[in-house]
Amino acid sequence: MTYPLSRRSALLGAAAVAGLALEGAAAEAGTEAAVDAAAFDTARRQWVSLLAGAKYDPAYADKTRAVEGSAKAVLRKMRFDRRRPSLWPDLPLRDPNTGNFNRSYNRMRALALGWATPGTSLHGDPKVAETAVKALDFLYEHAYNEHLDRRGSNWYWWEIGVPRALTDTCALLYDGLPKDRLRRWLRPLRRWCPDPERRISHPGVVETGANRAGKAMAVAMRGLLTHDDRLVRRARNAVADLLRLTKGPGDGFYRDGSFIQHDIYPYTGSYGVDYLESVARLIAMLARSPWEIRGIDAIYDLVDRSFVPFVFDGLMMDCVRGRQISVQGHRDHHSGQKTIEAILTLLDTAPDKHAKRWRPMVKGWLTRNQAVPYHTLAPLASVARADALLRDPSVPVGPRITGTYVFADMDRVVHRRPTWAYAISMSSKRIGSVEAMNRENLHGWYTGDGMTYLYTSDLTHWSDELWPTIDPYRLPGTTVDRRKRADLRHGTRRRPPTPWAGGVALDGEYGLAAMKLIGDGSSLRAKKAWFLLDDAVIALGTGITASDGRRVETIVENRNTHNAHPPLSRGDGWVHLDGVAGYALLDGAEPKVLREKRTGRWRDIDKGATTGGDTTPVTRHYTTIVLDHGVDPRKARYAYAVLPEASVHQTAAYQGRVQILANSGTVQAIYRDGMVAAVFWKAGTVETDEGPLSVDGPCAVVLRREQLQVRLAVADPSRTAEDLKLTLPWRIKSVVKADRGVRRSKGALKVEVAGTRGHARTAVLNV
Known part of the structure; x- marks a missing residue:
């Protein structure tokens, strides 16, 4: 055993493993007959086709060679060494805090992708599969099994990173693997990733957002690989729950399109993209299966509301990528590529009202961004989908959104x-x-x-x-x-x-x-x-x-x-x-x-x-x-x-x-071409050429007059006011249209902002 265990950890781990083994055996024995084995295999093959493509296409020979080159590099550098122990000299496995065990499984995934991709010289090679089996045995023994203690290393590697890489590897190599060994390698997931909704390393933490979606992907794949209906259903249900909006505070998607992870951080372009990618793949993988994810209209709305505003010609804006901006291997075009890939995947199931808008939009992104072409980043199967879109004469090149x-x-x-x-x-x-x-x-x-x-x-x-x-x-x-x-x-x-x-x-x-x-x-x-x-x-x-x-x-x-x-x-x-x-x-x-x-x-x-x-x-x-x-x-x-x-x-x-109307501690405001925009830090008045604009509390307001009609929007970014009274430079004759909580009151406009969480109220007025 590579990582030493304390006696207490060993006893707890053994008890947990024994219970999970019994549970797993019972589930496998009791549910396999409930769903036709062909359904599991069909869903698994669907996933493999998303990763590796279904057949070789000479048009993508360069992409195929790149996949082959990565896999051959993994093979060429592999050196079984039980003394260190390591599979590769640069990734010793003795200390889990290095994360080398996580990197090792990522390399196995690259090898498996080369084996499963049609057109590579490794495709279906039994000798390569035999080497992979030995390597997975080695990693099970020395790096990742149900008896180990993570010794304070990053929980993510144990519960998401390795499970995702391992299940992908097993799915890609499935036809060349002994099934008894497959179950052995997947056994650690009963301990480390049994439930998409719970964090094993930190009891009491309920998984949200990208973490839950990533775990759901691993749990679903383990279910497909072991023909466990219960696991696939568990993953499906966890994803369905993710599609619900939150009112906060904390993690999740909000009605205005915001996405929060780690309680207080905007992470649309990092964790949010991981979430979208996992959910899109699960939807595609389980489509037309006994576990098809239903009631998924929310995911299509989220694409428009949460992701599209932050994508500029295929680049994901850094303002929502959090600490990932510092990671050398994950830049704005990488996050953008994953977003495009997810949208292309969702196009297969998206309703027409979304698909008709997305196809020109994505085509515009792909066409304009020649600086970092999508084809150099995306997996082979996604490149084929992108090319089909680019070649479709019925789809115009969409402009940038405004x-x-x-x-x-x-x-x-x-x-x-x-x-x-x-x-x-x-x-x-x-x-x-x-x-x-x-x-x-x-x-x-x-x-x-x-x-x-x-x-x-x-x-x-x-x-x-x-x-x-x-x-x-x-x-x-x-x-x-x-x-x-x-x-x-x-x-x-x-x-x-x-x-x-x-x-x-x-x-x-x-x-x-x-x-x-x-x-x-x-x-x-x-x-x-x-x-x-x-x-x-x-x-x-x-x-x-x-x-x-x-x-x-x-x-x-x-x-x-x-x-x-x-x-x-x-x-x-x-x-x-x-x-x-x-x-x-x-x-x-x-x-x-x-x-x-x-x-x-x-x-x-x-x-x-x-x-x-x-x-x-x-x-x-x-x-x-x-x-x-x-x-x-x-x-x-x-x-x-x-x-x-x-x-x-x-x-x-x-x-x-532009006319600067005020720049003081009470109000900052400008005027241009009939438009007044003002930030009132507290109750105050700003003079315009047509008269004073006054409010009785903190707010942000933009209003525009066109002849005898005024359009306005007001919000309370401080979230401290109950309601606001706005006195405009013009006499209000009537309210043509207004959001709930907006009304005329004694010559002024009364706006209820309590409970709006900083969101705007709008109105159209005759003046």
Whole structure:
């Protein structure tokens, strides 16, 4: 035995194993006859076809050779060594804390994929299957069995990582495996992954989101491999339960599209993608079987509501990828590829109303993103589905989606225009500002403090070695002091002690976001707002105050320009960065512009056992635009416009296009072309050209007048008000249309916001 057991652990483990063995034997004996064996085999083959493809296609010879090359590399480097013990010299198995046992099973999966993929030289080779059998025996004996003690190593490897890789491996190799050995290798799952809904290593924890979906996949596959109807039904039921929306707090999908994992973190682009991938595969695998997952309309709605707003030409926005931004092998295009793969998988079962919208949308993503082509990342079977879509003349190339999306339940706002997108990452006492676990995301200190993410035609900006090379003290959109920070510790879970974060959108075209900044370990305080227009983002800051003896800065931009500095133009109150954007200073401030080459290593930001980056230095060029508020500022302010993909002329001429109505501790507001947008931090009034706009409590409001009609949206991002009274610059004649809780009252508008959780109320008024 490789890992020593304490006597108590051994006794408890033996008792647990004995009980599970009896339970498993009884289930296998009692249920196998209930479902035709062919049903199990059909579902398993369906899964294998999703992984390896059903037949060889010469059109994908390069992809097939890549699968073969990975499998042959696994075989070539394999060295059985019982003394270390190890299957590969670089993965000794003695200490589970290294995660090498998890990596070993991942390599076995790569070998099995090569064996099962039609067209490889390994396909169906009995000698390769024989080697795989010996290797799985070795891993069962030395790395992963029902008697072992995980000795404080990462629970995920034991309960999800290895079970997923092992069941995939066994499914792919199934026709070449002795069935008695198959049951032996799967026996540890009775201890470590018996139930999708429970965490064995931490009793009392109920699995949610991606973790439950991942476990459901492993449990379902074990059921199919061992012809255990009970296990497949258990997995199916666990997935069905996942499709229910939550009102929070905590993990799950929310009605506004937010997705939370680990209680307080927005994770749509990481755990959420894993969830979507697992559920899509389970739906496809069990379709037209005795275990078909029914009542799944919710998953199609989730794709539109939760995932699509964050995908930009096949890239998943980093603002919802959490600590995964620091992982060298998982970048925005990897998360985007998995999202596309899941949608392509769901297209087989999706209702027409979704499928008709998704096909052009995905075709648009695949067509526009030539920087990191989908075909270089996706599995062979998914590439074939993508190609079929691209070749279908009946499906047009869909444009980029547009709209303003406020995810009040996870403090994120996304603003999308035809040629660019802008995302804002905030935090509050509800939503954590940064997560650091497993020695990952060591320098993510400010990623939730109002960081902004500009997406343009440069689709490699965020993935081209940005995170190890960008100055982590100067993330775009943030206001920070320059204190030296230590690496974030494992388990860091910071939530700023303020309820103020959120926003509001009007008609999906205009919006705003706002947050109160409370510095981490600092006296720094500020009120920050972003106004989202059709051609610009207006950023206002006020009340910037600190007393720690350190310099405070606001970062207008910090752009990765890869291997060169592009042309830079400057004028009176503006800066233009060629190919990116124009930046107009709206309050006469003089920005500091820095152009530098920065060098870093992925290992600097991720030292995780199985994810840790390499130590190779990488260098990139940056243009950074900084507003210097000085040392210990007192009520400093800023006002600037970001003009994505604007020309030099458009940037130079922008002054005067927007009127700043207020930038104070009470209200921040702008006016343009009949539209007023305001953040009221408390009751107050702002003067417009047509009269005062007043409210009696904290709120965010956007209103637009067209002749004698006003459209408005209002929300309470602080979640502290019961109802709000808005007095508009015009007399209200009637309410044409309004959400529940909105009514006219004595010449003003009364809006009930209690219980709205920061979501908007809207109305159309005659004035």
